[in-house]
Amino acid sequence: MSDQPAIAIVGASGRMGRMLIQTVLDSDQATLAGVTERAGHEWIGKDLGACMGGADLGVTVSDDPLEVFAKAQAVIDFTSPDATVEHAALAAQARAVHVIGTTGMDDSHLAKLSAAARHAPIIRAGNMSLGVNLLVQLTRKVAQALDEDFDIEVVEAHHRHKVDAPSGTALMLGEAAAEGRGVALDDVADRGRDGITGARKRGDIGFSAIRGGDVVGEHDVIFAAEGERIVLRHLATDRRIFARGAVKAAIWGQGKNPGEYDMMDVLGL
Ligand SMILES: NC(=O)C1=CN([C@@H]2O[C@H](COP(=O)(O)OP(=O)(O)OC[C@H]3O[C@@H](n4cnc5c(N)ncnc54)[C@H](O)[C@@H]3O)[C@@H](O)[C@H]2O)C=CC1
Numbered sequence: 001m002s003d004q005p006a007i008a009i010v011g012a013s014g015r016m017g018r019m020l021i022q023t024v025l026d027s028d029q030a031t032l033a034g035v036t037e038r039a040g041h042e043w044i045g046k047d048l049g050a051c052m053g054g055a056d057l058g059v060t061v062s063d064d065p066l067e068v069f070a071k072a073q074a075v076i077d078f079t080s081p082d083a084t085v086e087h088a089a090l091a092a093q094a095r096a097v098h099v100i101g102t103t104g105m106d107d108s109h110l111a112k113l114s115a116a117a118r119h120a121p122i123i124r125a126g127n128m129s130l131g132v133n134l135l136v137q138l139t140r141k142v143a144q145a146l147d148e149d150f151d152i153e154v155v156e157a158h159h160r161h162k163v164d165a166p167s168g169t170a171l172m173l174g175e176a177a178a179e180g181r182g183v184a185l186d187d188v189a190d191r192g193r194d195g196i197t198g199a200r201k202r203g204d205i206g207f208s209a210i211r212g213g214d215v216v217g218e219h220d221v222i223f224a225a226e227g228e229r230i231v232l233r234h235l236a237t238d239r240r241i242f243a244r245g246a247v248k249a250a251i252w253g254q255g256k257n258p259g260e261y262d263m264m265d266v267l268g269l
């Protein structure tokens with residue numbers, strides 16, 4: 001076996017799936033173990049290269065994750081919460097590092113991931129880019145330095161196909177702001193303003209989501225006081241930043257003990 005990890009990509013035809021496959025194929029530090037799509041998808045049983053509009057790669061798109069994971073040291077998963085939970089159990093069975101970018105998880109999904117992480121490492125982040133993970137750190141620091149005279153608002157924009165809101169990144173930023181303030185996000189989050197909402201509650205952390213066109217991902221954390229405003233901003237213009245982070249995580253996770261990790265661990269932030 002080569003010392004480069006073989007990586008399985010699930011959700012091969014997705015916006016992130018395609019980007020991840022290309023990133024692994026271009027990497028000199030990892031190889032492609034195989035790819036999956038959901039049962040019934042038109043790519044199943046076909047050659048991946050042809051599906052992606054190029055020459056044959058000799059890799060057949062599978063709908064059997066366990067068969068693909070058995071050949072892999074890592075699985076990268078940007079699919080849906082229900083699919084990710086199923087993949088987590090199978091990746092744990094195969095003792096493969098599971099890198100999860102999927103967002104929109106609820107508490108029951110997270111509990112199942114924690115159970116799987118008892119058997120193999122899981123690295124999960126709502127955003128795998130270096131820039132956003134730095135922004136998370138900055139947000140925590142700024143929130144720590146300012147008092148509640150500064151109202152905190154997180155504003156995010158994404159493409160028209162995104163199905164969850166607020167984005168995983170917005171929630172990471174909100175969590176960091178709450179931590180900086182020494183409060184629990186659940187106690188202060190204001191996620192759905194509409195109609196006669198009443199004046200803003202002091203100390204709340206507000207979230208707003210814009211959906212349209214092909215926006216890759218934009219996040220502002222606004223600290224607004226009387227007479228001044230600080231805006232921390234990240235603009236993603238290319239999904240490669242997420243794919244590079246995920247492949248880095250898959251490599252970093254090799255040899256790690258079972259448990260739950262995030263991109264702060266991978267990036268050493
Ligand atoms: N953490 C991060 O850095 C990022 C996270 N994301 C998240 O990744 C997820 C996917 O995003 P996109 O690629 O834009 O969505 P997409 O809808 O383009 O792709 C998802 C793919 O997963 C496939 N899929 C669904 N169930 C499956 C199953 N059981 N087995 C195999 N494949 C299955 C779908 O058929 C689809 O091709 C979302 O939750 C999104 O928020 C997206 C970009 C960056």
Ligand SMILES: O=C(O)C1=N[C@H](C(=O)O)C[C@H](O)C1
Nearest residue numbers: 103126127162167168169217
């Ligand atoms: O769905 C997306 O596209 C993205 N999802 C992630 C999120 O929910 O924050 C990361 C990135 O913003 C793109």
